[in-house]
Structures are given as structure tokens and as C-alpha cells.
Amino acid sequence: MVFNTIGFFEFLAVVLALFYTSPLRLRRYVLLFASYYFYGSWNAKFIVLLLTLTVIDYTAGIWIPRFAPGPKRKAVLILSLVANLGFLGFFKYYNFLASNLAVLAGKPDNAFYLNIVLPLGISFHTFQSISYVVDVYRGEQEPVRDPIDYALYICFFPQLVAGPIVRARNFFHDLFHWTAPAVDDLSRGIFMIGLGLVKKMAFADQFAKVANSYFGHVAERQGWLPAWSGALAFGLQIYFDFAGYTDIAIGVAKLFGFHFPPNFRRPYLAASITDFWRRWHISLSSWLRDYLYIPLGGNRGSQLATYRNLMLTMLLGGLWHGASWNFMIWGGYHGALLSVERSLPGRQKADDISPRPSWSAQSLSYPFRALLTFLLVLVGWVFFRAANLTESVAVLRQMFHGHKGLPLLEPWHMGLALGSLAVALFEEKLDWFERLMDAPVLVRAAALGCMLFCLVVFGVIDTAIPFVYFQF
Amino acid sequence: MQPAFDESTVTAGTGRWRRFSSALSLLMLGILAAFCLDGLIFRIGPYPKFLEPDSAAGEFELILQREKEAQAQYGDNLVATLGDSRLGYYPRVSAQISGRTGIMLRNAGMAGTNARVWYYMMRDLDPTARRYRAVVIGISDYDDEDGYFDDADNLADLHYLIARLRLSDIPEFAASYRTAAARFEVFRGALFKGLTYQTDLLQFLSHPRKRIDYVKLARSGYPVWTWDYVDSKRNLVGLQIDWATLKVTDPPDADAVQRDSVRSFLAHPAVRQTGNLAAYRREWYGKIIDRYRGSRTKIIFIRLPRGAIPRPANLVHKLSSSVRELASRPNVIIDDEHAFESLEHPELFKDGLHLNDEGDTRFSILMSEEVSRLLIQAGALRKPRPDGL
Numbered sequence: 001m002v003f004n005t006i007g008f009f010e011f012l013a014v015v016l017a018l019f020y021t022s023p024l025r026l027r028r029y030v031l032l033f034a035s036y037y038f039y040g041s042w043n044a045k046f047i048v049l050l051l052t053l054t055v056i057d058y059t060a061g062i063w064i065p066r067f068a069p070g071p072k073r074k075a076v077l078i079l080s081l082v083a084n085l086g087f088l089g090f091f092k093y094y095n096f097l098a099s100n101l102a103v104l105a106g107k108p109d110n111a112f113y114l115n116i117v118l119p120l121g122i123s124f125h126t127f128q129s130i131s132y133v134v135d136v137y138r139g140e141q142e143p144v145r146d147p148i149d150y151a152l153y154i155c156f157f158p159q160l161v162a163g164p165i166v167r168a169r170n171f172f173h174d175l176f177h178w179t180a181p182a183v184d185d186l187s188r189g190i191f192m193i194g195l196g197l198v199k200k201m202a203f204a205d206q207f208a209k210v211a212n213s214y215f216g217h218v219a220e221r222q223g224w225l226p227a228w229s230g231a232l233a234f235g236l237q238i239y240f241d242f243a244g245y246t247d248i249a250i251g252v253a254k255l256f257g258f259h260f261p262p263n264f265r266r267p268y269l270a271a272s273i274t275d276f277w278r279r280w281h282i283s284l285s286s287w288l289r290d291y292l293y294i295p296l297g298g299n300r301g302s303q304l305a306t307y308r309n310l311m312l313t314m315l316l317g318g319l320w321h322g323a324s325w326n327f328m329i330w331g332g333y334h335g336a337l338l339s340v341e342r343s344l345p346g347r348q349k350a351d352d353i354s355p356r357p358s359w360s361a362q363s364l365s366y367p368f369r370a371l372l373t374f375l376l377v378l379v380g381w382v383f384f385r386a387a388n389l390t391e392s393v394a395v396l397r398q399m400f401h402g403h404k405g406l407p408l409l410e411p412w413h414m415g416l417a418l419g420s421l422a423v424a425l426f427e428e429k430l431d432w433f434e435r436l437m438d439a440p441v442l443v444r445a446a447a448l449g450c451m452l453f454c455l456v457v458f459g460v461i462d463t464a465i466p467f468v469y470f471q472f
Numbered sequence: 473m474q475p476a477f478d479e480s481t482v483t484a485g486t487g488r489w490r491r492f493s494s495a496l497s498l499l500m501l502g503i504l505a506a507f508c509l510d511g512l513i514f515r516i517g518p519y520p521k522f523l524e525p526d527s528a529a530g531e532f533e534l535i536l537q538r539e540k541e542a543q544a545q546y547g548d549n550l551v552a553t554l555g556d557s558r559l560g561y562y563p564r565v566s567a568q569i570s571g572r573t574g575i576m577l578r579n580a581g582m583a584g585t586n587a588r589v590w591y592y593m594m595r596d597l598d599p600t601a602r603r604y605r606a607v608v609i610g611i612s613d614y615d616d617e618d619g620y621f622d623d624a625d626n627l628a629d630l631h632y633l634i635a636r637l638r639l640s641d642i643p644e645f646a647a648s649y650r651t652a653a654a655r656f657e658v659f660r661g662a663l664f665k666g667l668t669y670q671t672d673l674l675q676f677l678s679h680p681r682k683r684i685d686y687v688k689l690a691r692s693g694y695p696v697w698t699w700d701y702v703d704s705k706r707n708l709v710g711l712q713i714d715w716a717t718l719k720v721t722d723p724p725d726a727d728a729v730q731r732d733s734v735r736s737f738l739a740h741p742a743v744r745q746t747g748n749l750a751a752y753r754r755e756w757y758g759k760i761i762d763r764y765r766g767s768r769t770k771i772i773f774i775r776l777p778r779g780a781i782p783r784p785a786n787l788v789h790k791l792s793s794s795v796r797e798l799a800s801r802p803n804v805i806i807d808d809e810h811a812f813e814s815l816e817h818p819e820l821f822k823d824g825l826h827l828n829d830e831g832d833t834r835f836s837i838l839m840s841e842e843v844s845r846l847l848i849q850a851g852a853l854r855k856p857r858p859d860g861l
Contacts, residue, residue, distance in 0.1 A: 020492075024477040149476050175476045186495035194502070412677040445498055449505020456510055456666035457673055462657075 001041045002466065003248045004200050011038065016255060028152055028175070031256065038157040039120070046119040049087065050155060056083045057129040058150040061136045061143040073137065080133045088126045091118055096323030121161035123320055125154050127287055132168040134291055141168050149175060158252040162245050162467060164263040164283035174258045181257045187444065188437060192251030194451045198459070199244030200467070203416060205460035207237040210408050215385050218394055223405015227398035230408060231378045234385045236417060239268065241468045242281065266424045268377070271369040273337040276377060288317050299342075306342065311335040321384070326392060330383040337376060416458065507664065514665035520635040522683060524672050525690035528631040532582060532593070534694045536636075539580050539597050541695065549853075550603065551575045551843055554590040555610035557583035558776050560827040564699050565836035573844035574856035575605060577836075579698075582632070586623050587756035588648060589632045594760060596636055601763050605852060606770040606805075608843055609757065612778050612825075614809050615790035616750035620743055624650040624752045630658050634668045648755065650748065703829040706730070708780040708818035713739050715784050723818070733824035738779050742788040753794040761801055770852050772843060773799065775809040777835060780821035782813075805846050812838060 001008050015034040022030050040047050060080035067073040098112035105111075132153070135141035144150040153171050154160075181189070214221055214230025221230070246263040253260050263283050270276035277285045289298075293313040299306040311332065318331015379396070386392040398405075426432050436447055513519055523530035543550065549570070553559060559581050566577035580593050590609070598604060630637075630645075637645060646659035661668040676683045708730060710723035718739045722731050761771050773795050799806035812835065820831030827835055847853035 027477045146476070152476075178477050180491070183491050183494045186491060187498055190495060190499055190502075410674070410678040412674050415677065441494075441498060441501070445501030446505050448498065448502025449507075449509055452502055452506035453509040453666065456506060456664045457670055459667075459670075461660075461667060461670075 001038055003245060004197060004465075004467075012252060012255075019256060028148055031156065032148060032152050035152070035155040035157040035160060039155060039160055042120050043117070049119055049122075050125065051151075053084060053087060053126070053129055054147075054151045054154050056080060057133050057154075058144070058147050060133050061150065062145070064133070064136050065143055077133060077137045081130065084126045084130050084133075088122055091116055091122055093319075093323045124163045124165055125160060127165050127284075127291075127320075128168075129154060131165070131287060131291060135168055144168075144172065156253075156258070158249040158256075158258075159260060162242070162249075163281075164246055164249065164260050165287050166260055166283070170261065171258070178257050181254060184437065185254050185257070189251045189254030191433075191437070191444075191448065191451075192247045192254065194251075194448055194455075196244040196247030196249075196251060198451050198454050199240040199247060201244075201460055202454050202458035203420060204237050204240035204244055204468075205463075205465045206413065206416065206458060207233040207240065208465055209460070210413065211237050211385065214408055215387070215391075215395075218386070218391055218398075221405065221408070222398060222402060224399055224402040225405045225407045227395050227402060227405075228378075230395070231382055231385075231399065232417075233409060233413070235268075235374075235378045235381045236420075238381065238384070238468050239264070240420075245467045266428055268374050268421075269370055269424055269428055270373050271366055272341055272373055273334060273376065274341055276373055277334070277338070284317070284320070288313050292316060303343070307339040310338045310342070314338065325389055326383045326386060329389070329392070330380055333380050333383065337380075510664045510666045514669055515639075519669065519673075522676060522687050523635065523669075524675060524683065525687060525694070527672055528584070528628060529634050529669075529672070530687075530690075532585075532589075532632045533635055534690060535580060535582055536593065536597055537691065538695045538698065539578055542578050543597075543603055546576050546578075549575050549605060551577050551606045551608060551847075552580045552594070552597070552604045553577055553608040553610060553839075554593070555579075555581040555776065556585055558612060558825055558827075559610040560703065560832045561836040561839055562701070562832055563836075565833055566840045569837060569840055572856055573840045574853050575840065575844050575847065577608070577840055577843070581610070584628060585632055586626065586629070587753060587760070588623070588626075588629050588645075591756050591759050591763075592633050592636050592641075594763065598769075601767045601769060604769050606772050606843060606847055607760065607764065608772045608774055608839075609760070610774050610776045611795065612776050613790075614773070614775055614795045614806070615785075615793045616747070616753060617788050617790050618743060618746050618749045620740075622650060622746075622748050622752075624648065624748060625654045627654060627657060630661050630668055634662070634665055637662045637665075703827070703832045704822040705829045706822045707828055707830075708734070708821050708823070711780055711818045713781050715739075715787065730823045733826075734780070735824075737825045738781060738783055745788065745791050747791055750792040750794045754798070757795065757798055761798060761804055764803055765801075767803070768852070770803055770805055770847060770850055772805045772807060772846055774807040774811065774839065774842070777812045777815040777820070777827060777831065779816065779825045780818040780823075782816050805850055807842060807846060811842050814838075 001011060011034075015030065018030045018034070019027055036047055036050075039050060057080055060076050063076045064073055067076065094116060095113055098114070099109040102109050102111040102113075132141060132150075136143050144153070149172070152175070153166075153168060156166075156171070159166055210233035211230055214226055214233065218230075221227070243264040246260075250260045250262070261283060263281060265279040265282065267276050267279035270279050293309055296309040296312060297305055298309060301309075312335075314331040314335030315328055316331070318327045318329070318334070321327045321330070379399070382395045382399070383392045386395055423432075436444060439447075520529075520533065523533060525531065525534055539552070553561075559579065561577070561579070563577055563579055566573070566575075570576045580597055581590065582593075585593075587609075594601075594607060633645075642659060642662045645662060646655050649655045649658050666673065708723050708726070710721075711726075711734065712721040713719070713734070714721075718741060720731075720734055720739045722734070764771055795806060798804055815827065815831055815835055815838070820827055820834065822828035822831075844853065844856075848855050
């Protein structure tokens, strides 16, 4: 059941009706059952895995506070981490490790191969579980006593398969202080769902066609124009795809009275790679910061240690996306860019390099810095999208050394891209979404109508193209 | 830590329904706004005038426009023909002998179309249902043989007709599809026309100037291009089919299109007979006939030349003959099914089922004479004088 299908909206309508017509004490059961049904609609077998991890981490959360700080307490934490990372490692990384070991041992790369199906959303719910247990261990989160509440935190269907990675404190705050959503919340929820569908079906899926046609036939599409077209199309596809998913997830959660944090903040307007990571997949980057970068020492040590921590964090962040050298290189590439940025003289905080409506040198240079950042990010996406390292190198060679070739993007694609850039700039400067939410109902309806019309004329309706992040 | 959804902390449910009705109103108003915007551009706006001339909808509109103009040019002896690509004839050849036939054949059919599309074509081409002496419907078989595809579920019809479909047509048009999935898709695409125009619109947005120029060119040139059209001179001499084994011996110089058309449309095994085609024909031919009930216009069914080597009748046990049933209605004439069998030879076909230049020419003459004869016989046409006056 994918968000951009009629089946999902039928499911949502039923769950909403059941939720709001049920007595209060039964509502979490409605959500829990609906979430397991939602997950089971892909592969019911993996509900067992989800339940196993839920039981382990729930128990860890209960046990940790029973021990005073010391080895026993730490042992419970380690047991939980081993279980979470063990499952994740086995399902996601076993074949990658096995093929590399086989090659090192001089055997065929599939010598130790196992036919493993990756459970949907495992990377997301594992990170969510880890954050809960670590927060309990750190004393930053009170353990949840009721297993139903904890199970709901892990499997709540809007965020189960592709995030955002919701922190326990935020989720339980909403759960334990639940208030029926106000008209404004419902209105926002509807808008977020509409916006998400437009991002996914009208933008991401249209750019996906171009990206797939390029990356599916790299050898036949020679030249720098097709290579940059392909990279640009994928850059736009992945943003609109993931941001669209997140918007729908946030919107759906709002309809149930839950508030997820934003996951994207116009990342392609970033003026530096540091700024980019504060705007892109915010729930993952903040997770990596809080549970990896800072525990590694963050920027508290020497310059060299900071670079090491950045590289390690980004390499593991890359690996989190998928078990391949390409994702490692993508992570390493961003780690290296972040390190280079840190080393530059006159480096400023991201807040200072955000665009500002003034005529300062900082503001005047913003378009150039934003463009450079965007181009650097696009180069990185080549590793993310290409099938393997050889193909990545072939694409990069075409981007920088190929002859001209023919562009793959039609003028209307460029119109879509420029239109979305204008909307993003408008939002960045004028906060149009908030203004719209305060506008009279007819204005909001007109805006919603424009979004739906955009879906009518640009949306890829007949084929439900899967969300990119479902594979992670 | 307090329990989830605790009665003491949860905001009371007062106004719950009001909240939801406000949100639902917003959603409904949003959908209405999208519908209005869609209608403004695609329903009452100028967009249908700029359709790609080579698209299904674009060519349909060109044919409609051409035939409307022809109504103004010609007198009282117009006969409209309806059919798909197998209705291969030259209206100019028919015009050359109109002195002796007393009629002028005009082709309102279109490649790839079928009865549902023809109904809407005639509705908009002949709103008063009185302009034509006859409407000739060319079909390949009077018996109902179900094929691989169910015409009732042909989504292409939506694309041919999208510029013609009115809001009031939507329920009937969508309901005429057999499967729920097709009904939904057609309903959605007819209600929000932008969905159906999407590919056309995106191409238009890419090169608007080029499109506008091409549309202008096509609008002025289409009547002449189609009038002067000369078909391929290729033929299938040498084609043999063993009907017992369905083994085909192709002509020595046959190309892929010729080989494929013979296998797909002639030498194919029978499929399960469902009665779907009969139901479809009864519905849509019935509608065409109903439109002309009480009118001077006769509805004439003719059996087209069936192929380079026609399929033997005993290959399939056909369950019904809806056309013969419809022929019992007033104003309906059914032609002798053997009338054009003389054309069913490989040398007159460019592929398995389409006549070539020579075939088109001969068929134009034969069909004109046959339709004229039928109309005279029915008292709907005065016998032309031998001097053609």
C-alpha cells in the first residue's frame, strides 16, 4: 500500500472513521492494528521481526532505569544495540559483506550469497528504536510502561516505512497529551497531503522518467548534456519524491492529531554543504548528529579529530542508505565536502549564510554559493543513482569530458523546475504556506484547487512509481 | 507518565463533527476549484483548438471539421461512411462517379475507431440527424466474433472523443465500459479533461509556437491531403494460408508489417466466444440507429472486404449476429454480405486486412454503386439519369 494510490486513501478513510468513532481508550488499538495491517500488506512475515524488535527495545527501556549507571546498565543498552544493529546488519548488509569477502578470498562474488529480502522500513524503525533506548539510557526519556504505546511509536503507519525518524519524546508527548486536531490542523493536514501528492506525482515521477531513461542506458546516451540532464533529473526526483512522502506522512499524522517535525527545508536553496545537511532529511541528519557525531567527539577535539568524525558520520550515513560502495562514496564525498568547508578561512555558521534580504556582500554572493552547492550535490547524486562504481565514473566522465550530445529534459521539465524554484524562494522569503493557512477559506480552497489541477495536468497517474526511499 | 488518550487530558469531543465538516468543505471546495480550472481551460477554453493534429483527438477534430465544411459545399446527396482503417476508399473516386450514382460519399470514419466513437462523431457532425441521405457503416463481419480485445473496454475511445465529451455524457460514456477499472479511468479522464490531455499539453508547453503553426497548417491542408491521398501499391501476391494448421506462407518480399498483420488478423486461432462484441454492437449501433429514427437518413450496413485471404467461416462458432437483428428496425438496410467478395484477393491488399491503391479504387466504385442501388431500392434516392444530370 503506497501513499500515491487510491488503495491507501481508502485505507486512510477507514482508519480515520474507526479512530474517531472509537472510544478514547480503544483508539491506540485502532492505530496499532491499522499500522500492522499497513505493514503486513507488503509482507506479513516481517511483522514478526517488527514485533521482536519492539519487545527487545521495550524490555530494554524498562530494564535500563532499574540499574544504576554502570556496567549492567550499559550491558542492557549494548544488548539492545546488538539486536537492532544485528538484524539491520543481517538483512541489509550481509550480502554486501559476503560478496566483498568472497572477492577477497578469490571466489565468485556470489559464493556466500543468501537470498535475503530486505524488510520494508527496517532502517527507519531501527534508528527510531535505537534513539529511544539511548535516550532512556541517557536519562533523557522516561521509559514507556505500556507495551502498546511503545509498539505504536515504532509502527505508527504514516512514518513506518520511510520516516521521518520521529524522536520518542515528540511522539509520546503527542500520544500522552493527545488533543483532537483543530480545524487548522486538519486543514494543514489536507494541504500537506495535497502538496505531497503534487511533489511526488507531478514532479518526482515526471523527473523519474528522465532519470530512469538516462541511468538505464548510460552507454547509449553519450555527451555532457544528457549526463547533466540525467543528474539534474535525479536530483529533482529524489528531492520531490522524499519530500513528497514526508509531506504526506506529516499530513496524515496531523489528521490523527500527531505532529511530526519537518524533514526538509528547501535544501536546494542551501548556500553551503553544511547548510544543505541542515535542510535535507533533517530527521536523519539530526539523528546522526546526536547519536553518532557527538558521541564520537563532534567538534570538541582537534581539527583533525573533527574531520575524522565528520567523515565517519557521513560514511556511515551513506552506508545507512544502502549496502554498496556507491553509497559509501556518496557519504564520503559529502563528508569530504563538509570537512573542506570547515577548513575554509572565514567559515561562518549556516545561519549567517542563509539568504537575507539585504545588499551585503554575503547576500549578493548567495546565488553563486547556492548554485555551487547545488552543482556539488548533483555530482554526489551520480554515485547515489548509478548502478555501480563503473557507471558512476562513466557518467562523471561524460559530465565533465563528454561532447555535447542531446538534452533529455524538455522545455516543460525546465518550466517545472524553475516554477518550483520560484515557489521555494517565495516560501523562503515570505513564508507563503503559513500565510496561506491564515487566509480565508475560499483562498485556501483556490490554492488547494491549483495544487490538484497541477496534479491533473502534470501528475503521473496511471503508474504508481515507488518512492525512492522505500528501498532503504 | 500518563496513559495514552487519557479522558482527563484529551480535549473533549465537542465540535468534532464541525471540525471535520470544515475540513471536508475545504477539500470539496478545493476539488471544485480544480474542476473549474480544468473546465475553464479544457472544456470552455480554447485548448481543444490547439490539439496535436496527429493525435487521436486532434485527427478526430480535423475529420469533424472537414466533414462539416463538406456539408456546406455539397448538396442534398451526401452519404456519410463510418468505419475503421479497413474502410479503405477514395471519396474523390466516388465523387467522379457521383453523376451516375447520384450520391457523394464522405468518410467520417477514422482508423482505430469503432461504434462508440462513430456515435459521438455523428451526434456532433449531424446534430439534427437530417443532413445525410444515408450513414454507411462498414464492418468486417455481420456475425459477432469476439476477438482478443474487448471493444467495450477500449480506453483509446476516451482519447478520440475527449474534445467532444460533455459533462452530461460522462455517466453514460463511463458506464458503457465493461470493467470497473476502465469505468473509473474513463470517468476520471472525462471529468478532469486535463488528465486525458496531459501528454498533448506537455508537448504543447514544450514547443507552443511550433504546435500553433502546425495546427494552422493542418486545419487548412487536411481536407486536400486526405482528398488527394493515394494508398500504397504494395500487395500480398504469393500469400498462402493453411487454415487447418494456420501456417502462413508469406510473399517473398513481405515486410514485417505485412507478415504481422496476416498473423494477427487472419491466421490466428479462435478465442473464447463471450458475446461481449454482440452486446457492444447492440448498444452502440442501436444508439446510432435510434438517433436517426423517423429521419430520412437510412442506416446501411456493409460487409467490408475481409482480408487478402478471408478467414473461413467455420473457424469459429459465432454465437449471434447483432447486425442482422438490428436490420429488422425501420430505416436500417443490410447489404448483401457477398457484395465485395470480389475484392478479397492478395493482389488488392497492401497487408493482411487493408486494401491497397488498386483495391481502394475498385472498392470506391463498387461501394458507391452498391449504396446508390440500395437507396434507390429503398425509395430514398431517385434513379439518376444516364447523362448524370
